[in-house]
Amino acid sequence: MGKPGRPKNQTARREALVDAAGRAITERGLEGLRIKDIAAEAGMSAGSVLYYYPELDDLVLEVHRGAVERFLRARHAVTDEVTDPVARLRALIASGLPADAEDATHRLLYELHSRADRSAGHAELMASLFAHEVGLYTTVLEVGAATGVFTLTAPVGDLARNLVALEDGYGLHIVSRNARLTRAEAQRLIRAHARAVTGRAEL
Known part of the structure; x- marks a missing residue:
């Protein structure tokens, strides 16, 4: 018993x-x-x-792991069924930005990523998330280039990493309540960059 x-x-x-x-x-x-x-x-x-x-640190690490997994599942859910490279790239950009300053998932991830400089476990999770997101962009850019939809201006890996970095940077401003940067404006700016590096004016 x-x-x-x-x-x-x-x-x-x-x-x-x-x-x-x-x-x-x-x-x-x-x-x-x-x-x-x-x-x-x-x-x-x-x-x-x-x-x-x-140990509280073990619980916090589990929170980080779960947040990363949920975030990636959500991104796949809105992009995996989209076959057109242009539409998929648009959907991918939208899925990477916080809905607003109260977006719980993004707020949690930014908070947990701050542990990366003091914890190998948190650093690994942050790096893994970045690599997976780069992979999502790499796939859509490669498919677009292979089908003649995109004309890439740089190596695909470089372009993919830059797009993820733009998401991360603008996203932090959104959840930090920067009044000068809304989600809509951040999305417009990232799409403008995507147009420049893919040669697709309608992005």
Whole structure:
């Protein structure tokens, strides 16, 4: 017989804690994040949080891993079924930007990426996300070039990395509430760059 109070579904409890920690980080930031904040979000005791994650850093790393996976799934969901290179590139650009300053996924990712300079695990997740996003752009650019739709002005890898970097830079301004840069303006600017490097005036 199990110990009194021990959860029957430990996987579900761990997932609930990861979700709760993600919400707490989005609302409060990483600095000063406390076990009791996560417990309150999850509707559990602080002891329950520590039972599953004795080290807070391990829980934060799980939050980062889950956020990266969800973000990439969402990007694939809106682009994978689009076959026309021009339409796919438009969809890809749109999917990489925050909806607004309150976009929870982007706010969480930017906050978690700040751990990369102090943690090999977080650095690996940030690098992995970047590589996957570069891969998404590389694919659409290569297909467009191979079919004669795009006339690329530089090596495809360079163009793909620049597009991801533009997303990241403009996205940070959006979630940081820069009044001079809206999502619509950021999307216009990235599409203008894409037109310049692909030779497609209608992008």
